[in-house]
Amino acid sequence: GENVEQHPSTLSVQEGDSAVIKCTYSDSASNYFPWYKQELGKRPQLIIDIRSNVGEKKDQRIAVTLNKTAKHFSLHITETQPEDSAVYFCAAVKPGTYKYIFGTGTRLKVLA
Amino acid sequence: DTAVSQTPKYLVTQMGNDKSIKCEQNLGHDTMYWYKQDSKKFLKIMFSYNNKELIINETVPNRFSPKSPDKAHLNLHINSLELGDSAVYFCASSPPGQGSTGELFFGEGSRLTVL
Numbered sequence: 001g002e003n004v005e006q007h008p009s010t011l012s013v014q015e016g017d018s019a020v021i022k023c024t025y026s027d028s029a030s031n032y033f034p035w036y037k038q039e040l041g042k043r044p045q046l047i048i049d050i051r052s053n054v055g056e057k058k059d060q061r062i063a064v065t066l067n068k069t070a071k072h073f074s075l076h077i078t079e080t081q082p083e084d085s086a087v088y089f090c091a092a093v094k095p096g097t098y099k100y101i102f103g104t105g106t107r108l109k110v111l112a
Numbered sequence: 113d114t115a116v117s118q119t120p121k122y123l124v125t126q127m128g129n130d131k132s133i134k135c136e137q138n139l140g141h142d143t144m145y146w147y148k149q150d151s152k153k154f155l156k157i158m159f160s161y162n163n164k165e166l167i168i169n170e171t172v173p174n175r176f177s178p179k180s181p182d183k184a185h186l187n188l189h190i191n192s193l194e195l196g197d198s199a200v201y202f203c204a205s206s207p208p209g210q211g212s213t214g215e216l217f218f219g220e221g222s223r224l225t226v227l
Contacts, residue, residue, distance in 0.1 A: 043202065107153075
């Protein structure tokens with residue numbers, strides 16, 4: 001069935017450094033790839049998304065890249081800050097299914 | 113104004129009991145979901161309704177029964193609770209007009225603990 005692999009499961013970086021989280025999806029028909037941030041004890045919230053007709057999207061310190069051929073997409077956070085510490089989830093969605101398949105999550109710790 | 117609200121936020125109960133979680137959204141969305149987040153933080157789809165019609169029913173034990181009285185409400189009833197049902201249950205909704213590829217708006221979650 002559909003599957004999304006996410007790596008790494010935990011990531012620690014120094015404040016100001018960059019962080020990269022990678023996901024691989026199995027269903028080549030997937031065309032929507034959102035990223036969610038979940039702070040401790042809170043709900044997941046969308047931080048950025050990308051559709052399959054775009055290779056890269058940027059929003060201030062956050063960027064997402066998509067390689068459809070390899071079925072990879074990645075989240076890049078530059079100039080990390082302590083408030084970036086959270087669990088990040090990638091997801092892949094196939095059109096017409098309403099089924100958001102989430103990756104297993106990455107716990108990011110930004111050390112001050 | 114809470115966009116997607118769930119009640120109760122916390123639920124502690126004994127094995128074998130039956131419990132319900134309620135969800136309401138005031139965003140005018142057509143599609144609502146139940147997700148289960150276990151202790152390892154995995155987010156797993158359970159059910160989805162579009163305009164009161166069940167469209168996703170994952171391999172969930174039939175002790176779990178969703179019900180959508182109207183498109184703004186989606187409830188989850190769980191019979192004969194087991195220890196493994198302990199988790200945080202998130203309700204979510206997504207906007208109309210974007211097919212199945214729009215932002216998911218999550219509720220605050222309902223933490224269920226089965227003793």
